[in-house]
Amino acid sequence: MKLYIGGAYQGQAELARAENPDAELFFDFHERIRRAVLEEGREPGEFARAFCREHPQAVVVADEVGSGVVPIEAEARAYRETVGRALCVVAQSAESVTRCVCGIGVRIK
Amino acid sequence: MILLVTGGSGCGKSTWAEAQISALEGDQRVYLATMLARDGESFRRVARHRAQRRHLGFETLECPVDIASAEIAPGSVVLLEDLVNLVANEMFEDGDVERVIPALEALAGKCRHLVMVTNDVFSDGVRYGDSVDAYLRALAKINRATAQMADCVVEVVYSIPVPLKGALP
Numbered sequence: 348m349k350l351y352i353g354g355a356y357q358g359q360a361e362l363a364r365a366e367n368p369d370a371e372l373f374f375d376f377h378e379r380i381r382r383a384v385l386e387e388g389r390e391p392g393e394f395a396r397a398f399c400r401e402h403p404q405a406v407v408v409a410d411e412v413g414s415g416v417v418p419i420e421a422e423a424r425a426y427r428e429t430v431g432r433a434l435c436v437v438a439q440s441a442e443s444v445t446r447c448v449c450g451i452g453v454r455i456k
Numbered sequence: 457m458i459l460l461v462t463g464g465s466g467c468g469k470s471t472w473a474e475a476q477i478s479a480l481e482g483d484q485r486v487y488l489a490t491m492l493a494r495d496g497e498s499f500r501r502v503a504r505h506r507a508q509r510r511h512l513g514f515e516t517l518e519c520p521v522d523i524a525s526a527e528i529a530p531g532s533v534v535l536l537e538d539l540v541n542l543v544a545n546e547m548f549e550d551g552d553v554e555r556v557i558p559a560l561e562a563l564a565g566k567c568r569h570l571v572m573v574t575n576d577v578f579s580d581g582v583r584y585g586d587s588v589d590a591y592l593r594a595l596a597k598i599n600r601a602t603a604q605m606a607d608c609v610v611e612v613v614y615s616i617p618v619p620l621k622g623a624l625p
Contacts, residue, residue, distance in 0.1 A: 352613070
């Protein structure tokens with residue numbers, strides 16, 4: 348499993364596709380986490396561990412969403428926390444984590 | 457050693473900071489907790505953090521404002537969590553934000569090891585108005601001052617430590 352992250356539209360999707368042309372890619376994983384946790388009521392760590400078990404060869408692409416002022420709205424806070432908790436699990440089980448800024452990937456794991 | 461740990465919400469910085477401090481040598485371990493728990497969400501957060509560090513043998517001191525008032529024995533190993541809440545409390549709960557940097561300098565001089573956790577809240581590009589802007593400025597100034605004091609500054613990115621200053625401990 349590989350993880351590509353970055354701020355919105357930083358080129359992580361294009362980089363992931365270019366570096367892994369034959370892999371199964373999961374784009375916008377932050378949205379998948381939102382649906383699983385905030386709509387289907389799953390626990391973020393449990394959801395992420397199950398995903399990693401079921402897709403050990405996946406290339407996961409997600410936005411970093413936690414680096415702003417903590418929102419007043421409880422649901423917006425929960426979304427950022429949830430994405431963080433789930434992506435920590437994905438990052439731990441990934442063989443590599445690449446962070447993309449302006450289209451440039453920096454491998455942090 | 458003085459270590460500053462930053463990162464976004466939910467990035468795993470508390471867990472990483474606790475793992476670092478539990479690996480450091482010291483007799484007296486103090487957890488300086490700055491969050492004012494007032495609602496269900498913050499009580500749950502406090503409970504989660506307490507459960508995380510239960511096995512680490514920490515004495516917990518609740519210190520939402522005025523860090524200088526915390527009674528800490530010289531030579532202690534201290535985890536301060538976190539600057540975001542401390543600065544918010546000093547600014548919005550009848551405190552004094554000007555005393556934060558001198559208090560942290562004094563604390564750093566007294567501790568054997570000090571690990572401080574802060575938060576990257578600066579990158580959403582939103583204008584929130586004067587009072588939040590004043591808060592962001594104050595926190596950023598304190599982050600810069602503590603980074604200057606620190607031997608090592610680390611950004612935690614979804615559980616992965618990325619060194620910004622010094623080598624990873």
